[in-house]
Amino acid sequence: MSTRRDFLIKAGVITGGSLLGQGAWSASSAATGTTLVANTLPEPAGLAAGSTPANPTNVVSSNLFDGLITYDEAFRPVPQLATSWIESADRRTITFTLRNDVKWHDGVPFTSADVQYSIMEVSKKVHPIARPTFAQIVAVDTPDPHTVVFRLAQPSPVIWSYLDTSSAFIFPKHLYAGTDPLTNPYNAKPVGTGAFVFKEWNRGNYIRLAKNPDYWDTGKPHVDELIFRIIPDASARSIALQNGNVQYAPLTPVSLVEARRLEQNPDLVIDTKGWRSNAPMFFMDFNLRQKRFQDVRVRQAIAHAINLKQLTKTVFYDFATPATGPVPSYQSRFYTADTPQYPYDPKKAEALLDAAGFPRGADGVRMRFNHLNHTYGEDFQRAGQFIQQQLKRIGVEVTLENYDLPTYLRKIYTDHDFDTMNVFYAAFADPQIGVIRRFWSKNIISGAPWSNGSGYTSPEMDAVVETIQTAQDPEQRTQAIHQLQVLAQRDLPSISLAELKFFRIYSRTLQNVNTTPIGVYASLDSVNLGAPARG
Incomplete structure (x- = not known):
């Protein structure tokens, strides 16, 4: 050059x-x-x-x-590292034929062993999105260097929405095996395909x-x-x-x-x-490891104190719409509006805090906590300022904290050193990919970003999540996704604020x-x- x-x-x-x-x-x-x-x-x-x-x-x-596949305009799979694939009649086996002319950037041949390692040792163990998405994959076989066989406990159609490089990520096994994939030095000097x-x-x-x-x-x-x-x-x-x-x-x-x-x-x-497949959802998480936030009345009060219509208009300039729950309305196959709602009502918010044992003090303050703003730009800082102003009206004093991305991720997902925070997660094309990670207790993974950051655990929610992952009847699965939305709004471990554009x-x-x-x-x-x- x-x-x-x-x-x-x-x-x-x-x-x-x-x-x-x-x-x-x-x-x-x-x-x-x-x-x-x-x-x-x-x-x-x-x-x-x-x-x-x-x-x-x-x-x-x-x-x-590269990924095993990529997608076309209609979100249909297109070959990439895999040239073709066959799904068995019972849909419990998917066989991929891999390209035989691909090398990692260091000259080592790409093989089926890389796929097996990536899916079984990383995606299914520590990846906050892939872990629930690939729950039905019980084994990945490698009959030869250019053939990969996914073996499933149950048919899992959601897998077909999650096989591109940003999803079913393929690591070079020869550089990652035997290391912690979250801290491997090659994450900062990648060797790819x-x-x-x-x-x-x-x-x-x-x-x-x-x-x-x-x-x-x-x-x-x-x-x-x-x-x-x-x-x-x-x-x-x-x-x-x-x-x-x-x-x-x-x-x-x-x-x-x-x-x-x-x-x-x-x-x-x-x-x-x-951005169509991303379907970003903006929300506020509570650190449920703290006793004060374990009282649902406190969380309900915070929800009633935030005017979502005003948030989307004044903060996001109508590049957003108010959320009614964790599943975006444009996922019309799975969305339901028939869930508990928390309309803007400061008086009700104050009454809930009184009932929860948080009256106003002599200085007018009921409670103080910090709020970590998402790091992806000024819009999220403005959202934090909006929340701060709204909660001040009900006697809650919020201190805003802004960090770089690595510090933000460490404080929330490793150290759990926060009170509340705002963030967006991609909902993706199916709630099993992007939504359930917020609520499944098995997705509380230390050090894994974009997982269950609130620390929410509920046997009832876990059972619903696992039904979503295993249901064979499409209607039963849809009903389970509706029930997830009801439980998420009832228990309110986080407040779904807005569908972002x-x-x-x-x-x-x-x-x-x-x-x-x-x-x-x-x-x-x-x-x-x-x-x-x-x-």
């Missing part, structure tokens, strides 16, 4: 600093025609999605790793990937380098998108007000299609951007650079 580009990296021009608006990076990429500049936010905690299942990781990881090879992670500045010259899908990728810039400031991200210094930003990169303005920019595309922004000069329902999580291997953006 050009000497000028290398100089710009070393000089720090591609950081999130004051030089963003000068067009230096876009000028370099235009000169070579081979560098695609993207953005991820916040900075990832790791770069292997199977160990750090978070959106900032997913958008980088999908370029480094994908279209791009990891080159460099300059913390706080950028992640640099290069074209994989030995990629099995001949002719891809179409660019020589893929740079993910770390730009903490939303205004700076907006400027970088407008002047072409960043050409692709998948993770709702600007404020919602700014997004409405950028919709008028003819050089940019604001797209929600790539995420978007990505990219240059109109980019060609072949993946617009399938998993587009946000898809590789950029097919993207071509068009005419350079105006500087």
